[in-house]
Amino acid sequence: MTRFWVGGYGPAMEGSADGIGLLAGDAHSATALAYRGAVAQAPSPSWLAPHPRLDVVYAALEGDAAVQAFVRTGESALTPLGERVPVGEYVCHLAVAPSGQYLIASCYGDGKVVRIGLDADGRPVPDAVDKAAALRAALFGDAGSAPRTGVGSAASDPYGTPVGADPRASHAHAAAFLPDGRVATTDLGFDLVRFWRPGVTGLIVDHEVVLPQGTGPRHMVVHPSGHLHIVTEYSCEVFTLAAGPDGRWVIVSAILASPAAEVGTDFPAELARSRDGHVLYTALRGSNTIAALRVHGAGDRLESIALADSGVDWPRHHLVFEGKLLVAGQRSDTVALLDLDERTGVPLGIRHTAQAPAPTHILPVR
Numbered sequence: 001m002t003r004f005w006v007g008g009y010g011p012a013m014e015g016s017a018d019g020i021g022l023l024a025g026d027a028h029s030a031t032a033l034a035y036r037g038a039v040a041q042a043p044s045p046s047w048l049a050p051h052p053r054l055d056v057v058y059a060a061l062e063g064d065a066a067v068q069a070f071v072r073t074g075e076s077a078l079t080p081l082g083e084r085v086p087v088g089e090y091v092c093h094l095a096v097a098p099s100g101q102y103l104i105a106s107c108y109g110d111g112k113v114v115r116i117g118l119d120a121d122g123r124p125v126p127d128a129v130d131k132a133a134a135l136r137a138a139l140f141g142d143a144g145s146a147p148r149t150g151v152g153s154a155a156s157d158p159y160g161t162p163v164g165a166d167p168r169a170s171h172a173h174a175a176a177f178l179p180d181g182r183v184a185t186t187d188l189g190f191d192l193v194r195f196w197r198p199g200v201t202g203l204i205v206d207h208e209v210v211l212p213q214g215t216g217p218r219h220m221v222v223h224p225s226g227h228l229h230i231v232t233e234y235s236c237e238v239f240t241l242a243a244g245p246d247g248r249w250v251i252v253s254a255i256l257a258s259p260a261a262e263v264g265t266d267f268p269a270e271l272a273r274s275r276d277g278h279v280l281y282t283a284l285r286g287s288n289t290i291a292a293l294r295v296h297g298a299g300d301r302l303e304s305i306a307l308a309d310s311g312v313d314w315p316r317h318h319l320v321f322e323g324k325l326l327v328a329g330q331r332s333d334t335v336a337l338l339d340l341d342e343r344t345g346v347p348l349g350i351r352h353t354a355q356a357p358a359p360t361h362i363l364p365v366r
Contacts, residue, residue, distance in 0.1 A: 002026060002321075003076065005057060006035070007361035009330065010044040012063040015358025016333065020045050020059060022076050022365075023335060023356060033337060035356040040070050040078035048363040049094035049103065056081060056122035057363065058103055060091045067091065067105055067116060069124055076365075082123040088112030088151075088172075093219075095175040095183075102198075104175040104183060111170025113152035113185050113194075115202050150202015157190045158210045176220045176228070180247070182206060186217040188233060193217055193241065195249060209249050211239060219270055224277040225299025227252070231271040231282045236261040238271065238282065238293060240300055252300045257282050258291040258307045270317045272325075279305075279345035281325060283315035290318070290325065290338065290347050308347035311336030317361045324351070328359035335359055 004023040009015025019041040025032035045059035045068070055072040067085045070078040089109025096103045100122070105114040117125045154170065161167040171189035178184055183196040183203065191211045196203040211217055216234030223229055228241040228249065240253045257268055266286040273280050273295075280293045280302065292306040310318075312329020319326055325338040325347060335356045339348040 003365040005363040007045045007048045009358040013044040017357040046360045054122040087114045093174045106172040152203040227299040306346040311350040
């Protein structure tokens with residue numbers, strides 16, 4: 001049986017979800033996937049992130065400005081692991097380091113980028129002292145005894161504020177771990193992609209890449225080629241960044257998510273890739289479509305190849321799973337399963353639609 005944890009918006013976020021839900025069945029059947037109810041009570045767990053090794057899932061409690069860990073205690077049961085950890089306003093994205101030693105929380109409301117330490121059991125330890133670092137400090141006098149948590153330095157608007165205009169607000173939206181150990185984060189409000197080096201007490205800004213004003217960088221995909229693809233919510237584009245010999249990232253290309261995308265009407269949400277990395281998919285909230293883009297060259301060039309019905313209203317999140325595309329429809333209270341062409345990756349049509357309360361994120365159960 002195929003199973004997925006489903007995050008969603010609760011009443012405080014104008015949704016009907018009452019916690020982390022379970023979607024289960026046969027993803028290859030036309031009708032078998034079904035919502036099985038909430039398996040863990042949580043207020044608006046809008047984004048879910050897995051631990052890389054442990055059977056632990058982390059939820060961004062968006063309306064409560066907190067992160068909660070859950071451990072799987074049964075075939076389809078989740079139990080809170082440790083206490084909630086306060087982060088920032090409208091925390092909307094979580095990413096766990098490949099080492100499993102910490103996670104990054106991105107907060108849309110106040111622009112905070114927060115690192116939270118994780119212990120050996122996957123439990124968040126925001127106020128704990130890293131014992132190994134403390135021992136090093138005692139023996140060698142280094143600075144390793146600081147708490148294993150930290151807030152990245154505040155972003156500033158690279159475009160400034162025109163005289164007489166209201167200042168723009170910082171809106172951190174996503175984080176991605178890069179092969180060299182650094183972390184990339186997007187700031188949708190300031191049109192920034194920020195690159196960080198993990199430090200003992202938090203994150204240290206390495207450098208920033210400024211996107212054109214008003215683009216609104218939202219989510220990212222680290223491509224197997226080493227390129228970083230970023231979808232923009234306001235300008236409906238996908239930007240491709242590459243690292244230079246000096247380690248600094250630069251923009252190498254940009255393309256509309258689809259020639260049919262309407263700026264100001266369509267608002268791209270998630271960006272996902274096929275398993276081989278040959279195709280990228282983004283969802284356009286507004287027209288409620290899925291745009292497919294072919295990756296060419298060394299991963300630095302994109303081509304729009306298809307636009308298809310998403311099968312839902314307000315497609316907030318989607319993922320490629322075993323050659324199919326699952327799409328979470330926040331406003332339609334549904335999850336759609338789309339067939340993909342095995343050769344081209346183009347969406348072929350809607351195989352099945354399942355009911356689910358205000359879904360905002362879908363995570364395969366390992």
